[in-house]
Amino acid sequence: MKYIEVKKEGHICWVYLDRKEAMNALSTDVLKELTQVNLSLNEDLESRVVIYSGKGDHFSAGADLKEKQKPVSKLEAWRNNFGKPAIYSFFEVNQITIAAIDGYCLGGAACIASACDFRIASDKALLGYPEINLGINLNWFGLPLAVRLIGPARAKKMVIGGENENSETLLSWGFYDEVHPKSELMNAAKKMADLYASKPPLAAQMIKNSVNELVYTADDATMHMDYDQTLLTHETKDRKEAVLSFFEKRDPEFTGD
Numbered sequence: 168m169k170y171i172e173v174k175k176e177g178h179i180c181w182v183y184l185d186r187k188e189a190m191n192a193l194s195t196d197v198l199k200e201l202t203q204v205n206l207s208l209n210e211d212l213e214s215r216v217v218i219y220s221g222k223g224d225h226f227s228a229g230a231d232l233k234e235k236q237k238p239v240s241k242l243e244a245w246r247n248n249f250g251k252p253a254i255y256s257f258f259e260v261n262q263i264t265i266a267a268i269d270g271y272c273l274g275g276a277a278c279i280a281s282a283c284d285f286r287i288a289s290d291k292a293l294l295g296y297p298e299i300n301l302g303i304n305l306n307w308f309g310l311p312l313a314v315r316l317i318g319p320a321r322a323k324k325m326v327i328g329g330e331n332e333n334s335e336t337l338l339s340w341g342f343y344d345e346v347h348p349k350s351e352l353m354n355a356a357k358k359m360a361d362l363y364a365s366k367p368p369l370a371a372q373m374i375k376n377s378v379n380e381l382v383y384t385a386d387d388a389t390m391h392m393d394y395d396q397t398l399l400t401h402e403t404k405d406r407k408e409a410v411l412s413f414f415e416k417r418d419p420e421f422t423g424d
Contacts, residue, residue: 171200172222178364179357180214180262187223192231193275198249201279205256215368216360217260219283220267220353229274229297232410241398248394250275250307257282258379261372263363267356268292269349273331278305281312284375286342287356288334289349294342295331301413302406302421306393311386316342 172183182204184191191197208217221227230250239247257264257279266272266280268288277294280286288294296313298305305313305326313322317340325332334346347355363371400406404424412419 168200168204170194170197171204173204175214178213178215178368179360180208180211180217182217182219184219184221184227189231189233190225190228190271191221191223191276192228192233193250193253194231194234195249197231198253202249202253202256205253205260208260208262211262214262215364215366215371216263216265218265218267218356218360219279220356221269223270225270226266226268226272226280226292227276228271229276232301232413244398245395250278251394254278254282254307254309254312258383261376262368263360263371263375265356265360267352268294268343269352271331273297274305275307275309278307278309278312281309281316281342285344285359287345287347287352287359288337288343289352290334290346291349292334292346293331294337295329296326297329297331299327299329300409300419302403302409302419303400304393304396306397308386308390308393310393311383311390313342315382315386316340 170184170186172185174181184197186192186194186197208214263285264283265285265287266283268280268286269292272280272292272294274297277296280294296305296309310322310326313326317325321340334343337343338346345355345359405421408419408421
């Protein structure tokens with residue numbers, strides 16, 4: 168693994184995003200490696216809890232806008248959606264999963280956090296869905312995950328408003344399970360993990376999978392075209408204006424075209 172670091176500590180597995188120089192941005196290679204790690208966890212019978220975090224000061228800034236994309240056909244673009252399979256791979260992890268969040272946790276990274284069983288954050292963390300500001304919809308199965316956690320109105324506020332929310336707000340909304348001072352985050356995550364690691368793993372993992380089936384099964388039927396919508400928005404002038412204004416550090420002018 169080049170961009171993912173995995174450490175084992177008794178019954179706890181730590182998985183770190185490791186692209187500090189890019190704020191742990193989710194490049195195609197990062198997504199592929201993360202998916203591979205998650206699927207490999209099914210062969211790990213010793214680990215009972217998996218903690219996901221980011222190296223450096225941030226969990227992740229989300230999708231890597233600076234990643235160079237070679238021109239491809241619409242068919243190839245449609246097939247090469249590495250984000251959604253990465254999120255789905257979290258549902259394949261039988262172990263209890265915890266996202267330990269510090270700094271920025273944006274876009275696809277927020278989708279990762281919401282796909283975990285629990286979320287614990289530092290008091291300095293900022294989480295949001297900036298896709299709308301880049302002229303695209305929220306995909307990667309992120310919308311139903313957000314709605315399940317904080318309800319439809321607050322999900323609309325975050326996803327349509329495109330503003331980052333602080334830890335205190337997200338704790339009160341139920342997105343976060345715990346918030347701690349930055350200096351105590353990892354110890355608090357370890358304490359949370361120790362609790363679930365102390366439970367009988369077969370019963371705990373069966374309960375987790377049953378809850379996920381109860382909650383998310385029908386959502387896939389609704390959201391199977393979320394990436395199709397992203398491909399459509401990628402072709403708009405508003406999308407091009409959003410990306411251009413982002414790199415030019417100015418406010419965009421959207422026209423609806």
